[in-house]
Amino acid sequence: MPRNTSFTSSSSSAPLLAFFGGTFDPIHYGHLKPVASLAKIAGFDQVILLPNNVPPHRPQPEASAQQRLQMVELAVAADPLFSVDARELTVDTPSYTIETLATLRKEHGDDCPLAFIIGQDSLLTLHKWHRWESLLDFCHLVVMARPGYKEHLDTPELQKWYDAHRVTDAEKLKQKPCGFIYQANTPLLNISATEIRERRHAGLDCSDLLPAAVEHYIESQGLYRQ
Ligand SMILES: Nc1ncnc2c1ncn2[C@@H]1O[C@H](COP(=O)(O)OP(=O)(O)OP(=O)(O)O)[C@@H](O)[C@H]1O
Ligand SMILES: O=C(O)c1ccc[n+]([C@@H]2O[C@H](COP(=O)([O-])O)[C@@H](O)[C@H]2O)c1
Numbered sequence: 001m002p003r004n005t006s007f008t009s010s011s012s013s014a015p016l017l018a019f020f021g022g023t024f025d026p027i028h029y030g031h032l033k034p035v036a037s038l039a040k041i042a043g044f045d046q047v048i049l050l051p052n053n054v055p056p057h058r059p060q061p062e063a064s065a066q067q068r069l070q071m072v073e074l075a076v077a078a079d080p081l082f083s084v085d086a087r088e089l090t091v092d093t094p095s096y097t098i099e100t101l102a103t104l105r106k107e108h109g110d111d112c113p114l115a116f117i118i119g120q121d122s123l124l125t126l127h128k129w130h131r132w133e134s135l136l137d138f139c140h141l142v143v144m145a146r147p148g149y150k151e152h153l154d155t156p157e158l159q160k161w162y163d164a165h166r167v168t169d170a171e172k173l174k175q176k177p178c179g180f181i182y183q184a185n186t187p188l189l190n191i192s193a194t195e196i197r198e199r200r201h202a203g204l205d206c207s208d209l210l211p212a213a214v215e216h217y218i219e220s221q222g223l224y225r226q
Pocket of ligand 2 (some may be wrong): 020021023024050052053055056057058095096097098122128129130
């Protein structure tokens, strides 16, 4: 477990790696655009996309793990900010974030600041995640705004935990390896993978909602048809 202590001023420019987990069935602009803006706000050096294999709290995705991986890779191929980590796809048990974070922490060492990105909808149900109260032992949590999801946390336990760890200055994320929650004012994009799948099922166009390379792949694989 990382030491969770402050860096000295000489190390205040420690690189900040951010991991963004998702089912990505499919990946869309509602993922990509807020995260690109977040990277500027929070000073992320790299954003690593982590497609899951077996999402813990939802039905199995429509696209296969390999198809979702391909779509994620196509979506970010031309943008050096992003890379893709397929480790969760090699495991057949539920993709619990705490377990992935534990392996990432081991690889990056105790002192390296690591962030895990989630949308506001994920924050609202975070208390249902496996060992949720230990997540901040491994990373910072960075929360993106998402239209249609309230800010208020209904669960007192989650609210208390959130209040105890929240920081409003993104600079703090580089000053400790883990332990903070930062809520970012990212652009609001009312896009969901559910909407894309539904539009495809109905034979409707989705070109405004996701990158062209991903749309072409969906078409070529015959994904999200009736
Ligand atoms: N439009 C959006 N704005 C901000 N965050 C988002 C948006 N869409 C997804 N996210 C966040 O991205 C992460 C991965 O989301 P996911 O792959 O489940 O996409 P989704 O669009 O929510 O999918 P689905 O509609 O199938 O539930 C989650 O933490 C989620 O909160
Ligand atoms: O660890 C958990 O219990 C857990 C519960 C729900 C979701 N997650 C992770 O949160 C990320 C977003 O999940 P989803 O279902 O919105 O795509 C993804 O990386 C999931 O593996 C993790």
